[in-house]
Amino acid sequence: MRTVGLLGGMSAESTTLYYQAMNRLVRERLGGLHSIQLLMWSVDFAPIARMQADGDWQGAGEVLARAAAKLELAGAEAIMIGANTMHLVAEQVQAAVSVPLIHIADATADAVKAAGCSRPLLLATRFTMEKPFYRERLKAQGVEASIPGDAERERLHAIIYDELCQGVISPASKTEVLAMIARASGADCVIFGCTEVGLLLSPDDLDRPVIDTALVHAQAGVDFALS
Numbered sequence: 001m002r003t004v005g006l007l008g009g010m011s012a013e014s015t016t017l018y019y020q021a022m023n024r025l026v027r028e029r030l031g032g033l034h035s036i037q038l039l040m041w042s043v044d045f046a047p048i049a050r051m052q053a054d055g056d057w058q059g060a061g062e063v064l065a066r067a068a069a070k071l072e073l074a075g076a077e078a079i080m081i082g083a084n085t086m087h088l089v090a091e092q093v094q095a096a097v098s099v100p101l102i103h104i105a106d107a108t109a110d111a112v113k114a115a116g117c118s119r120p121l122l123l124a125t126r127f128t129m130e131k132p133f134y135r136e137r138l139k140a141q142g143v144e145a146s147i148p149g150d151a152e153r154e155r156l157h158a159i160i161y162d163e164l165c166q167g168v169i170s171p172a173s174k175t176e177v178l179a180m181i182a183r184a185s186g187a188d189c190v191i192f193g194c195t196e197v198g199l200l201l202s203p204d205d206l207d208r209p210v211i212d213t214a215l216v217h218a219q220a221g222v223d224f225a226l227s
Helices: 012-030 045-054 057-074 085-095 104-114 126-130 132-139 150-166 171-183 213-226
Strands: 004-008 038-042 079-081 120-123 189-192 210-212
Touching (some): 004 012, 004 057, 004 213, 012 038, 038 057, 045 057, 057 079, 079 213, 085 126, 104 189, 104 210, 120 126, 126 132, 126 150, 150 171, 189 213
Parallel strands (some): 004 038, 004 079, 120 189
């Protein structure tokens, strides 16, 4: 088994999902007492969240790049960033290491196409929905994502940072997000494009295919580890 290095803590709530999912997937494939061979660097998210809000992506990227280099030094044979938004600095992180970076948008595009879809609704932080880094990477692979309207994007962003990242699961917020999805026209599937969205919604809540980015990214990490 190859060793995967995970940059976590963004947020700690979804990093827990990564750890559980990757260990479950390895056990399902290898059986018995097998588990993932994983190195993790869990950051303090508060300073990074401030950098995001201030538009200091260079500074945030430097934090992750330094952590990635330490994971490689410790023996990681690939790097994963356990957050969609922080893939805005993926190139900066990749430049800091000689091992591959397993990109969450690539795993997401593959999963959308495997579901027979091409026009997903992207539910994520404002940064991931509005900045080009994520949707353009999907588009380059034949996936044309749409996003909610302005007010809905603002509200979803607040739900993610003020609630989900802090372990708060609100039935009222769930109802709001489901209403956003219901109002979206033309989407043939839904991307849970923030690794915390799966804490609030389940695929069983929706009438169309769901791509949970935390889970498909975890699968890509396991595929690398066992390849």
